[in-house]
Amino acid sequence: MKIGNSPSPEGPAGPAKTEQRPAARKPEAAVANEIVRPTANAPAASAQVALSSAAQLAASAGPDDGSFDAAKVDRISKAISEGKFTINANAIADKLVANAQELLNSRANKH
Template identity: 45%
Template sequence: MKIGSTHDLTPAAPAAGSSRPAAPVAPLSATPAVDTADVSPAGAALVRAAGGSDFDQAKVDAVRKAISEGRFTVNAGAIADQLISDATALLSPRSAG
């Protein structure tokens, strides 16, 4: 399979001997679909009580700039250590309390 920027969008021909016609193909939309989510009033109250969100725009901008400048490096060892730690915590028996 070739991976590239061109796509064959023609519908496939029905199989030989098939009595069903090929299904119509919906046209591609020029605008991408947008996902939305609604937060319940209780969920919004929890976010406010927690002091907003964990989102730090300055940090996102700094990482984005580092990536674009080729300075961003991934510490695979630290990621692996944290994954193992999280998995261990999830798989360990919980104490009754």
């Protein structure tokens, strides 16, 4: 898996960049609290979903588990809007490889 820019048909530099920012997303809490009502043309449910006990425990922890840092989200959001947010692709790749290795090791130990 390669992390980074893919080549574009317009050449190595790609198309001219324009100042466009993606539309603002709703906070996850707002999305989670929205009620989704089926429409008259909605297809019938085609899958059954069952949560494991670990997933149920994680879901029941809710927003009061201390894992949400609003100040950090605000700092990152501000950095993104100012164009100052940078991504360290090497660190992401290193962590992906480490997580994959950990997963492979845990599976090897079970067999």
